[in-house]
Each structure stands twice: as structure tokens, then as C-alpha cells.
Amino acid sequence: MNHVIHRAEVAPQGSTDISVHPRMCPICEAYCGLLVEADSRTKKLVGIRGDHEDPFSKGFICAKGYSWTELHDDPNLIKTPLIKRDGKFVAATWEEAFDLIGERLNAICKKHGPDAVGFYFGNPIAHKVGLLYYTPPLLEILGSRNIYSASTVDTTPKFLSSGLMFGDCTAVPVPDVDRTDYFVIQGGNPVVSNGSLMTAPGMPKRIKAIRERGGKVIVIDPRFTETAEIADQHISIRPGTDPYFLLAIINVLFAENLVRLRHLDGKVRGIETVRALAAEYPPERVVAACTVPAEVIRQLAREFAKSDSAAWYGRFGTCTQSFGTVSSWLQDVINVLTGNVDRAGGMMFPVGIIPNVVFNDIFVGDVPPVNRWQTRVSGLPEFAGTFPNGALIEEIMTPGEGQIRAFITMAGNPVLSNPNSQGLSEAFENLDFMVSLDIYLNETTRHADVILPSPPHAMHSDFPAYFVHLMVRNVPKWSAPIFPLEENQRHDWQALSxxxxxxxxxxxxDFEEKQLQAMLKRFIADGKHPLAQSIDPLTARTALGEEPGPDRIYDLLIRTGRNGDAFGLDPDGLNLEKIKQYPHGLDLGPMIPRVDEALKTPDRKIDVAPAYIVADMDRLRAALPDYEQPNSMVMIGRRDPRTNNSWMHNLNVLVKGKNRCTALIHPDDAARLKLSAGALARVSTHIGAIELPVTITDTILPGVISIPHGWGHDKEGVELDIARLHPGANFNQIVDQRLMDVPSGNAILSGVPVTVEAVAAS
Ligand code: SF4
Structure with missing residues (x-):
């Protein structure tokens, strides 16, 4: 299938205006190389296929990648700035929109201070280089502490545990999937997600390759997932009990003398603290909670420790539970204790030709990048400059100094993607002023006073700016825009500027120049190129030219980076012009050992027992009896191969066919609850209820119900014509935003206690 061009239904027959463009897929973290057929006359994308010349993705493409043709000219895409007048959106000019935004935000900041303006960005900013590079300077000018992102929905625990163990929030060790002998996947489903916090296109192939070279793949999950189907072993675990399971693994490592730091010897501190903590949890102690036999735990610990190389990878399911940070931390403790961090085939720190420059907070002296300030109402901790999203509603709704009165959302739909959708909707209605930058009039942007449209991906250049620190191979690339902007369009970075x-x-x-000069100064001082500090700022500034935008920043970062040309001082080095000569990507090889460079802790050692996380162990200990004797069913999320973010539900090619928003439930539970296949179940918590059809399957643990995220497209004022035909039920309508993982403030979406009942047929 990958060799066949997938033509969009709109493809003109016999057109002579079609050209083929190598591009990176803008939809998920895998960053697959695609060949995109474009019609210069109609400005449509008319065909997509995997790019076999891409050295990283080698032709891989998934169903979502094909949908780019439909996304590109979705009639619901917003084409012009919109201003709400008398409750209705009307088209406006860019100047009118910018003037109104400037006037209202400045007035609110002047009267109430900068914290009165809140800001939220969704994960698509990682795929829009203009947003990625222009958001930080905008936030610096705004000066508000009320910054929120999609990260505390599903990722912050991993960033936090990495930040405290390795000293840098973005120093997240990534599994070296192409060389590992033993791959443990806990709470992740990369066959469907195509990898997360791990950029490795074509995960099904890469996982199969581990087994073909004699390695082993283990999946730990409450559900027999699509990834479990191609693994050697599936370990079914009760949702939320992962930290106990991990402590039992560590207990075995110590008890059976399996700890061997190998090359990390002398670089690790806190081992005795970990030994003492794990001593409380021999495998037998956690069996009742985890529902995993003690011998299975022992066997896994032994095999992992004795493998030549091994990688323990945890994702969504382990980040989004009551002890998300503890789970994320313990996974990397196992990697460290078995000498599998910074080792080929283990968990490594990716090296790219450019540094990640966004939200890469590090220790300053002894001060870790967490809890330096707190939210106004509940005192929740900041992390890497952002607050937990669970604080948003109360920060908007609670009167007083510092109350959020204006809000900016960017490339995100928090009303659907964050807990307590209804509460968040009501909070947004309570604002004095709201701006959204988005492609759609969706469940969130309908609350805005001004919406600025973001142009389609095909209209801007692209390069892996964010995922560079998650890529399992170092493959720089740059893709040209396929079409120029139309007259009434603005680039995202132009809007933010x-x-x-x-x-x-x-x-x-002046804003542009100031930003560029600041970057230049920073990377002449801190660039990884050995000659960076010898670069003449004037020569560099001249070389960067007068064309503003993210490409110029990419060039600066390449040239001051480890493979760069140091603005002519290293003529064999790279710059953007040279990268452009490799439109399919330039393969600079696998990850390399670099722990000494990556570590940013005060003593440049790995801290396997960060005090901030260890402080959560009492809470963990106290919670064990609740897991041993659960008194209700629990809900977990689910990713479908055809969805990623909520906006994908507006693409017919992805939502047509069978209903994808169903609840998975075990036959025993279905029988007990008198639910038949396809019947409606009512799933409720103390904050609300949803109804959706059930799919009965023995692939899920009894007592667990699985519901996918991002659905619920039935709100008034939304212009998502396709999505409204397939509204689905909104998982987040029944999740309480006040329930969080304590150290990180991450939402709890896995292991949520729910009541499940059959809906009586009317
Ligand atoms: S795996 Fe991700 S990047 Fe690759 S084609 Fe699918 S959506 Fe695009």
C-alpha cells in the first residue's frame, strides 16, 4: 500500500499542473517523510505517499498521513480573522483584529497586571515552526505567570522526572529502538500512536525488527493493545498501580544483586535511598493491587537486568495516573540501575544538529525547575514556567488580584482535551476578552472575541525543530512551502510578531531584530560548535540576512550547533543552504552517548532519588489498600489509529465507517451490567455522565472501561461539519480537573473511578 499514491477524491483528472514535494507529515511525532502531489492551479493537495528516499521513515505512512489532502482544503478552515460582534463572528481585516487585541490586552494588563492574561498552547505548536519559535518571545513580553499547555494533560510527569533526575526538563531519555535487545513498553501503544516522546517513524516495523534480531518486546497495559499483538509478552496490570509494580521490579534488582551501573558508575547518586524505598515492595506485596503474579515480576526484572541492552519506556498510561511522576521516575531508575541509560540499545539522549530551545528549563544553581512559584488559588506548583491546567477554571472564576480576565489559546482545544469540559467552557465565557489562533471554529475558539486563522501546513516551510530532542536518529531536514500564502493570509509567526x-x-x-540579536548572543555563547564563541556577531548577523521568520532562526541554530559551519569558521560544517540539498533528509546516524553533556544537575550526576519526587512516597504507601480492594470500575483512555487530536474528527477520511467512539468493556462486566454489544452505557462520576455504545472484548481487564479522548462535538456555535455528524461522547466531561498527580499537577485520566450502567432502551 505504501507504494501507491493515495489520490484525494478532489484530484483533477489529467491536470498538467501537478508537482511532487518532499515534506514532513505535520500530524504526529513520527515526522514521516511524505511525497505530496500538489496542483499549482487549484492550490489543492491531490495525492500523498510515503517517501521511500527518506532515510528515517523509509516510505512509512499511516492512515492519518493520507488525510493531509483533506485537511488542506477543509471548507471549515477559517480563512480570515474573525471578530465577535453582538454574539456572532464576522470577518475582519488583520489590522482590525491586531488593533483590537493590542488595545484590549494592553488595557487589561495595565489595569490588573500581566498575570490577568492567561495563555494556553496545544501540542500542534510542535508542528508549526512559526508558533514554536515565536511563542517564547511573545510570552516574555507578556510577562504573565498564567501559562498553560497541553503538557499537563499527558506528559508533564516525564518532563518533570527527567528534569529532576538529569537536570534538564527536555533531557528525556529515548529508547534506542533500532539497537535494543529488550524493549519494555509500559502504558504506551506505539503501533497506534506511532510513538510519543520518541520520534521513530514506522514503529510497527521497528518493533518487529527487535524480535527478528532475537530481542524481546514486553507490553505492560490493562488492555491487550495493538502493540501487545506484535510483542512477545503482554502483562496485564490494573490501571494506576504501575508505581507499585515498578518498585517491585527495583526490589528484585537489589534483592538478587542485579544492579550494575556499568559505565554510569560514579555518575549516580541516591541509590541507597532507592534501595530503602523499594525494600518495602517485594513482588508478593504488590500482587493484589497490580494483579500481576510475583513470578512474572521477578522474571521480567531478571531478563531486563541480564540483557546486553534494554530500554524501559513509559508513556501516556503511566503519566496520566494518580502517581504519574513517581511512575515516570521509577521507569528511568530501572534504566539507570541496569546501566541502560546513555548506552546503545538502552535509553539515550538524542543529539540533533540544533538544540531544542523551547521550554528547556534547567537547574539554576541548586534550584530545580519546579515549584519556584505557585498558582494563586490553590498553590499548585509551576513546572518549566507553566501551571497545571487543572488550575485554569479556578484561576479564571475566583475573583481577586491576579485573576485571569483575558486569555489567549493557540493551536489547542482545551475544552475538549482537558478535564471538566463544561467547567472550562463556562470559565471561558466568564472572561473579559479572549483571543484564539487556530484553524477551526471549535469547542474552545467559539468562546473567543477574536480568532486569528493559522494558514495550512502546506503554506509554510517545515523542519523538525521540537522533535529533534526525541529522534532516535539524527536526521535533519528542511521542507519548502508547497504554496505561497494567499493575499489575505498571514504566517503564524507574523501574527505572533x-x-x-x-x-x-x-x-x-524592532521586535524581530531584538529577538534575533538575543538568539545570536545566546548561541554564540552557548552553541555546541567548538568554535561558536569565536563567531563574529556582525559577520553572523549579516549572513542571516533580512528575511524574517523561523527559517532564519533554524539557520542560526544549525550554524552554531555541533555540526554547523560556525558562520564560515568551519567550512565543512552545515548551514541551512546545505540542508536544503537533502530534501528527503540527511542521515547523520543513530543517537550517541552524551550523558556528561546532557546532565544539568548541580553536581552533574544522575539523581535517582530526587527529594521532590521522593516526598510523594507517603501518599503512594497510603493509597495501596485502595488499589488492593477497588470498589468501582475504573476508566482509562484509548488512542485510535485514525485519530490524534480532536480536530482530526473533522476529516471524513478518518471518521467514516465504524463508530470509533465506543467503550471497551470485558465480557464479565458486560454480563454483570446487562450490556450487550452496541448497547448504550451510561458512564458517570461525581461531576457528570456520558452515554456511548459498548464494544465487548476480552482484550481488556475486568473492572476497566476504555473510552477514547477528544470526542464530544455536539456544542452550539462550532463549525466542524464532519465532526458534528460523528459527535461521540466526551471523556473529559466526567473527569474532575481538581484531581491531579501531586508533584506535576498532571491530569488523572487513567484509573478514574466511574459508575457504569446500562441505559434502558426507550
Ligand atoms: S505516523 Fe504520524 S507522521 Fe507518520 S504518516 Fe502517520 S500521522 Fe503522519
Whole structure:
């Protein structure tokens, strides 16, 4: 199938205006190389196929990748700025929109201070280089502490545990899937997600390759997932009990003398603390909670420790539980204790030709990048400059100094993707002013006063700016825009520059220059190139040219980076012009050992017992009896191969056919609850109820119900024509935003106690 061009239904027959463009798929973290057929006359994308010349993805493409053709000219895409007048959105000019935004935000900041303006960005900013590079300087000018992101929905625990163990929030060790002998996947389903916090296109092939070379793959999950289907072993675990399971593994490592730091000897501190903590949890102690036999735990610990190389990878399911940070931490403790961090085939720190420059907070002296300030109402901890999303509703709704009165959302739909959708909707209605930058009028942006449209991906250049620190191979790339902007379109970075300039009271040109000079100064001082500090700033500035935008920043980062040309001082080095000569990608090889460079802890050692996380162990101990004797069913999420973010539900090619928003339930539970296949179940918590059809399957643990995220497209005022035909039920309508993982403030979406009942037929 990968060799066949997938033509969109709109493809003109016999057109002579079609050209083929190598691009990176903009939809998920895998960043697959695609060949995109574009019609220059109609400005449509008319065909997509996997790019076999891409050295990283080698032709792989999934169903979502094909949907780009439909996304590109979805009639629901917003084409012009919209301003709400008398409750209705009307088309406006960019100047009108920018003027209104500048006037209202400045007035609110002046009267109430910068914290009165909140800001939320969704994960698509990682695929929009303009947003990625222009958001940090905008936030700096805004000066608000009320910054929120999609991360505390599903990822912050991993960033936090990495930040405290290795000293850098973005130093997340990534499994070296192409060389490992033993791969443990806990709470992740990379066959469906195509990898998360791990950029490795074509995960099904890569997983199969582990087995073909004699390795072993283990999946730990409450559900027999699509990844479990191609693994050697599936270990079914009760949702939320992963930290006990992990402590039991560590207990075995110590008890059976299996700890061997190998090359990490002398670089690790806190081992005795971990030994003492794990001593409380021999496998037999956790069996009742985890529902995993003690011998299975022992066997796994032994095999993992004795493998030549092994990688323990944890994702969504382990981040989104009551002890998300503890789970994320313990996974990497296992990797460290078995000498599998910074080792080929283990968990490594990716090296790219550019550094990740976004939200890469590190220790300053002895001060870790967490809890340096707290939310106003509940005192929740900041992490890497952002607050837990669970604080948003109360920060908007609670009067007083510092109350959020205006809000900016960017490339996100928090009303659907965050807990307590209804509460968040009501909170947004309570704002004095709201701006959204988005492609759609969706469940969130309908609350805005101004919506700025983001142009389609095909209209901007692209390069792996964010995922560079998650890629299992170092494959730089740059893709040209397929179409130029139309007259009434603006790049995302142009829109952010205009807002930033109005907030700062300077011209856009001055904002651009200031930002560039600051980056230049920073990377002449901190660039990884050995000659970076010898770069002449004036020579560099001249070389970067006068064309503003993210490409110029990419060039700067390449040239001051480890493989760069140091602005001519290293003529064999790379710059953007050279990267452009490899439109399918330039393969610079696998990850390399670099722990000494990656570590940013105060003593440059790996801290396997960070005090901030260890402080959560009393809570963990106290919770064990609840897991041993659960008194209700629990809900977990689910990713479907055809969805990623909520906006994908507006693409017919992805939602047509069978209903994908169903609840998975075990036959024993179905029989007990008198639910037949396809019957409606009512799933409720103390904050609400949803109804959706059930799929009965023995692939899920009894006592667990699995419901996918991102559905619930039945709200008034939304212009998502396809999604409204397939509304589905909203998982987040019944999740309490106040329930969080304590150290990180991450939402709890896995192991949520729920009541499940059959809906009586009317
Ligand atoms: S795996 Fe991700 S990046 Fe690759 S084609 Fe599918 S959606 Fe695109």
C-alpha cells in the first residue's frame, strides 16, 4: 500500500499542473517523510505517499498521513480573522483584529497586571515552526505567570522526572529502538500512536525488527493493545498501580544483586535511598493491587537486568495516573540501575544538529525547575514556567488580584482535551476578552472575541525543530512551502510578531531584530560548535540576512550547533543552504552517548532519588489498600489509529465507517451490567455522565472501561461539519480537573473511578 499514491477524491483528472514535494507529515511525532502531489492551479493537495528516499521513515505512512489532502482544503478552515460582534463572528481585516487585541490586552494588563492574561498552547505548536519559535518571545513580553499547555494533560510527569533526575526538563531519555535487545513498553501503544516522546517513524516495523534480531518486546497495559499483538509478552496490570509494580521490579534488582551501573558508575547518586524505598515492595506485596503474579515480576526484572541492552519506556498510561511522576521516575531508575541509560540499545539522549530551545528549563544553581512559584488559588506548583491546567477554571472564576480576565489559546482545544469540559467552557465565557489562533471554529475558539486563522501546513516551510530532542536518529531536514500564502493570509509567526510588538509598544521590525540579536548572543555563547564563541556577531548577523521568520532562526541554530559551519569558521560544517540539498533528509546516524553533556544537575550526576519526587512516597504507601480492594470500575483512555487530536474528527477520511467512539468493556462486566454489544452505557462520576455504545472484548481487564479522548462535538456555535455528524461522547466531561498527580499537577485520566450502567432502551 505504501507504494501507491493515495489520490484525494478532489484530484483533477489529467491536470498538467501537478508537482511532487518532499515534506514532513505535520500530524504526529513520527515526522514521516511524505511525497505530496500538489496542483499549482487549484492550490489543492491531490495525492500523498510515503517517501521511500527518506532515510528515517523509509516510505512509512499511516492512515492519518493520507488525510493531509483533506485537511488542506477543509471548507471549515477559517480563512480570515474573525471578530465577535453582538454574539456572532464576522470577518475582519488583520489590522482590525491586531488593533483590537493590542488595545484590549494592553488595557487589561495595565489595569490588573500581566498575570490577568492567561495563555494556553496545544501540542500542534510542535508542528508549526512559526508558533514554536515565536511563542517564547511573545510570552516574555507578556510577562504573565498564567501559562498553560497541553503538557499537563499527558506528559508533564516525564518532563518533570527527567528534569529532576538529569537536570534538564527536555533531557528525556529515548529508547534506542533500532539497537535494543529488550524493549519494555509500559502504558504506551506505539503501533497506534506511532510513538510519543520518541520520534521513530514506522514503529510497527521497528518493533518487529527487535524480535527478528532475537530481542524481546514486553507490553505492560490493562488492555491487550495493538502493540501487545506484535510483542512477545503482554502483562496485564490494573490501571494506576504501575508505581507499585515498578518498585517491585527495583526490589528484585537489589534483592538478587542485579544492579550494575556499568559505565554510569560514579555518575549516580541516591541509590541507597532507592534501595530503602523499594525494600518495602517485594513482588508478593504488590500482587493484589497490580494483579500481576510475583513470578512474572521477578522474571521480567531478571531478563531486563541480564540483557546486553534494554530500554524501559513509559508513556501516556503511566503519566496520566494518580502517581504519574513517581511512575515516570521509577521507569528511568530501572534504566539507570541496569546501566541502560546513555548506552546503545538502552535509553539515550538524542543529539540533533540544533538544540531544542523551547521550554528547556534547567537547574539554576541548586534550584530545580519546579515549584519556584505557585498558582494563586490553590498553590499548585509551576513546572518549566507553566501551571497545571487543572488550575485554569479556578484561576479564571475566583475573583481577586491576579485573576485571569483575558486569555489567549493557540493551536489547542482545551475544552475538549482537558478535564471538566463544561467547567472550562463556562470559565471561558466568564472572561473579559479572549483571543484564539487556530484553524477551526471549535469547542474552545467559539468562546473567543477574536480568532486569528493559522494558514495550512502546506503554506509554510517545515523542519523538525521540537522533535529533534526525541529522534532516535539524527536526521535533519528542511521542507519548502508547497504554496505561497494567499493575499489575505498571514504566517503564524507574523501574527505572533504583530501581537508581541503591540504589547511591547515597538515596531514589528524592532521586535524581530531584538529577538534575533538575543538568539545570536545566546548561541554564540552557548552553541555546541567548538568554535561558536569565536563567531563574529556582525559577520553572523549579516549572513542571516533580512528575511524574517523561523527559517532564519533554524539557520542560526544549525550554524552554531555541533555540526554547523560556525558562520564560515568551519567550512565543512552545515548551514541551512546545505540542508536544503537533502530534501528527503540527511542521515547523520543513530543517537550517541552524551550523558556528561546532557546532565544539568548541580553536581552533574544522575539523581535517582530526587527529594521532590521522593516526598510523594507517603501518599503512594497510603493509597495501596485502595488499589488492593477497588470498589468501582475504573476508566482509562484509548488512542485510535485514525485519530490524534480532536480536530482530526473533522476529516471524513478518518471518521467514516465504524463508530470509533465506543467503550471497551470485558465480557464479565458486560454480563454483570446487562450490556450487550452496541448497547448504550451510561458512564458517570461525581461531576457528570456520558452515554456511548459498548464494544465487548476480552482484550481488556475486568473492572476497566476504555473510552477514547477528544470526542464530544455536539456544542452550539462550532463549525466542524464532519465532526458534528460523528459527535461521540466526551471523556473529559466526567473527569474532575481538581484531581491531579501531586508533584506535576498532571491530569488523572487513567484509573478514574466511574459508575457504569446500562441505559434502558426507550
Ligand atoms: S505516523 Fe504520524 S507522521 Fe507518520 S504518516 Fe502517520 S500521522 Fe503522519
Amino acid at each position: 504583530e501581537i508581541a510588538a503591540r504589547l511591547a509598544g515597538i515596531t514589528v521590525e
